[in-house]
Amino acid sequence: MKNAVLITIGDEILSGNTVDTNSNFIAGELKNIGIKVIQIVTISDEIETIKNTLKSAFETGDLIITTGGLGPTRDDKTKKALAEFFNDEIALDEATFNHLKNYMEKRGRLEILERNREQAFVPTKSTVFQNHFGTAPCMMMEQDGKLCFSLPGVPYEVKPLIKNQIIPYLQEKFSLNYITSRIVSVVGIPESILADMIENWELALPENLALSYLPVGTRVKLRLTATGENESFLNQQLEQEIQKLLPLIKDNVIATSEDKIEKILGEVLNEKKMTISTAESCTGGELAKLITSNSGSSQYFLGGIVTYATEKKIDILKVSKETVDEFTVVSEQVAQEMAKGCQELFETNVSLSTTGVAGPDKGEDGKEVGTVFYTIRVNDKEQTLKLFMPHLDRIDFMNFVSQKVIQDLVNILIND
Amino acid sequence: MKNAVLITIGDEILSGNTVDTNSNFIAGELKNIGIKVIQIVTISDEIETIKNTLKSAFETGDLIITTGGLGPTRDDKTKKALAEFFNDEIALDEATFNHLKNYMEKRGRLEILERNREQAFVPTKSTVFQNHFGTAPCMMMEQDGKLCFSLPGVPYEVKPLIKNQIIPYLQEKFSLNYITSRIVSVVGIPESILADMIENWELALPENLALSYLPVGTRVKLRLTATGENESFLNQQLEQEIQKLLPLIKDNVIATSEDKIEKILGEVLNEKKMTISTAESCTGGELAKLITSNSGSSQYFLGGIVTYATEKKIDILKVSKETVDEFTVVSEQVAQEMAKGCQELFETNVSLSTTGVAGPDKGEDGKEVGTVFYTIRVNDKEQTLKLFMPHLDRIDFMNFVSQKVIQDLVNILIND
Structure with missing residues (x-):
């Protein structure tokens, strides 16, 4: 089996400013064609560091893919490191320059071509894969049958380069397990x-x-x-x-096959020909977003509402003011009424509701951070559950609760 | 300045199944106390690999933090590698076992204590930091003034360990720039x-x-x-x-100070004492989620609606059926009417709307994937803009559009 090493070049990752999502994407794509990623390394944009990392990557990997460090600004040193590592020189590549010119022409940005011209300079021994969604080209170097690809760092430039150009190239180049x-x-x-x-x-x-x-x-x-x-x-x-x-x-x-909970939900709802809607408070839209992130969700997801303000729960979802006054807004009873109102508003078979305190501050009614009530309503049956997750930060909480609600719904639908 | 190396142990990252968010969090926290992360490495759960990676990490870093590879199941080999690397042995730590017992007792899970008992075995030279949100302890080894912390891999266990225990410890231990x-x-x-x-x-x-x-x-x-x-x-x-x-x-x-667009928005809205609501189609809840992921957003965000089905745009947001028929649902006109209806429904100063095609399939009306119209309505003024981002996949599209809408809104509010 071929082994790959991924190298991410960029201080924005090391400083905790940006999450490295490229490596995740690339690793998944390589796995699909039988290439195993054995190491992922993130390093800073320093010529010596890049060269040293390439050296050890070539010792263990058959394939090296670097991302980042190829932008038009002065904090990028990758190309220089590449040329030095491969005992090569950098020169203007006509084809790449023409591609760049066309690219910028189409976007009406010819006036800055001079600044970007440097991006058409590549190591002379490299094979260029043109970038159709950005200005930095992808370069491939070959050494002793091993390959090294250098890509820019912007995720939406990386994805098509990997998917449309590099994966097909690798499939042909290697005979893979x-x-x-x-x-x-x-x-x-x-x-x-x-x-x-x-x-x-x-x-x-x-x-x-x-x-x-x-x-x-x-x-x-x-x-x-x-x-x-x-x-x-x-x-x-x-x-x-x-x-x-x-x-x-x-x-x-x-x-037993699908991986993501939102896809599993989609399969189950389609099979049962059911529609769904959501009424959210503490999850703030994350639940709807999770459901709609599955392509094809418009088949079953009719809509959702985020009633953050209490009076909107009353006005739009017809939660009764008495219920709020008696039980507080973060309560089993309010969750139930939200789900009922949601089902009526969107006219769906299934409705989901959440009400809780995402933190970091306590709810107006004094409920502890991390408390949430959620109702799963399927036709005229409903279940309301409580979770208490005080150790999660706000965003993790929104995400965890959304995942859990959908997971419980799937469980209910399957065992129904 | 002290340098740190982060080591992530886990095949789930290398295979592309899981995004490594721990490193991002840890790097950010270390940066705040003046420790610079110089390398992040992800490796597989193999004893020799772990030992080799520790060796080279100790050559360049003053501080090594590993995450992952400490669960109760058989695919975890980190502890063995640690003991071998530091010429140590693993033995049952009474304090850790008692902590574990209490932890499981509280959760009513004493029956599985035997299986988890192994987790109270640690290298004898290690200092243990107890984990209050999971069953794997955090272990610290010291060598020549350098420190090595080993943490479990679950993000909501990592965060409190880092924030509440390791950061304060490091602040006291090192005198830092x-x-x-x-x-x-x-x-x-x-x-x-x-x-x-x-x-x-x-x-x-x-x-x-x-x-x-x-x-x-x-x-x-x-x-x-x-x-x-x-x-x-x-x-x-x-x-x-x-x-x-x-x-x-x-x-x-x-x-000039805040980093995240949703925080910037929060500051601007609070300063202007304005409220906001959202009406989404193609962003599927992501826009509301982005706004509410800022803590304190309940001050200004009253609510949002996701009208995925066209008839819900008509029923709830009062988009006119004639407009849909004449211009299709993905159009400037529908975006405008959605924003207007949203402003009326939630009674806010500002309303935002999106309608477009997130893909991968074309919209029902034949509009190209990647097309989106969005309206920014501030009191009685509105602007409608179009974006065409065919190169983004579904989830990136939802995210990019939401970021862009908020960014444009901030720009409008600031230059008003």
């Missing part, structure tokens, strides 16, 4: 109990299969990965092992 | 033109100041970082340099 995996989503069992339950099965797995535990909130994703030469044989192997696994944890499995 | 920075947010100027405009200023910066360009969508964040012994002197230096910078790019600056 297949890696394929399946994910089984388990709810309601802590990781350590689950491990006990399936221990014998895990120990008996064929050698080319590997199991990982990926906890996501209160869900555990079991990923079973198979490596080998024949893709359909691997898929058969995976299916067989999953069929052995399922009886061991039956009722707690909510999905 | 201060690092402080300011961020100036610039809109409406491409990075390369901006670089030209401020080149002379940048070249004249004092040696202990460094400038970085951080592009976020169509905004460029200029980060100016100062390093030195006296914090108030550094802040003075930064303020002086920013005062020299501002006249060079005046009208395009939307903020």
